[in-house]
Amino acid sequence: MGFWKSLFNTSETAAATKVPRSEGLTSSGFAGGTDTRIVFSTDRDIDLYELEELCDAVGWSRRPLRKVKKAIQHSFLVLTMWEQKGSRRRLIGFSRATSDHAFNATIWDVVVHPDFQGRGLGKTLMANLIKKLRSEDISNITLFADPHVVDFYRNLGFMPDPEGIKGMFWYPE
Amino acid sequence: MGFWKSLFNTSETAAATKVPRSEGLTSSGFAGGTDTRIVFSTDRDIDLYELEELCDAVGWSRRPLRKVKKAIQHSFLVLTMWEQKGSRRRLIGFSRATSDHAFNATIWDVVVHPDFQGRGLGKTLMANLIKKLRSEDISNITLFADPHVVDFYRNLGFMPDPEGIKGMFWYPE
Incomplete structure (x- = not known):
């Protein structure tokens, strides 16, 4: 599956003109240097150890990688967020949703690496996830929501x- | 897909000895005559107009049958409940769950026809749904839960x- 651009043709979160079209569009709101950009992807071919490392960083209990x-595989949508420096990519955010492909979707496992929190990236990740779910009708x-993130989601329009x-x-x- | 017996080999909800093995096992707790029995199924080949009729009976808003x-199709599990009289079968209950097939499941659209409420059949339907989800790990x-059914689910072990x-x-x- 293609990266970001294959799913979203929005300008809302696309700030960089430097990003090659084959790589995807970057998020605004973060600048880590001229060669650093934030990239989103719906590709499910994720290094599970890298994902485990991300979840470790926020203190989540480990889960069997098989599961x-x-x-x-069986989520309706998976959206990951990456810091890209040159050709090197680091997984810094993850989210996914289950769905019946028709009426309901439920979002699970939203995580942003602590090093990248407080920059609006979690909000951008969620906004893009919602946008994609809405585009699928x-x-x-x-x-x-855990108690400490209820306000985060409330600000995104969740009641x-x-x-x-x-x-x-x-x-x- | 086969009926009830192909999924659950429990005696918990199997009361009748009269039920042919090819038809499935019946629920206890309901007797509508010697030839009447309650049958459960995970078959998704459901008459959508019959389902709509069931949902109409409890006052749900109509939804596009296409959706x-x-x-x-895209639910992880669908469990229906039928009143069977001889070879005639009437849809009297429905439930389904979305899932990632690994960690989480979410139950949607639980309905029991008003004529069959108050006999413990909703509880049996839910108990079987939970049993199946648990068997899938x-x-x-x-x-x-809507406010008026919170206690119903609480009694089933939902918090x-x-x-x-x-x-x-x-x-x-």
């Missing part, structure tokens, strides 16, 4: 418990 | 907002 691979975009609807988790007895 | 068909089973996790819905600006 992570399966989850990526998904009307109901949902997620389950907790709308009309009293409750997010619920099943716990084995 | 309903797509959603059924899904660890995180979630749903979004609202565990550890402060909030269910959130995106609303277009």
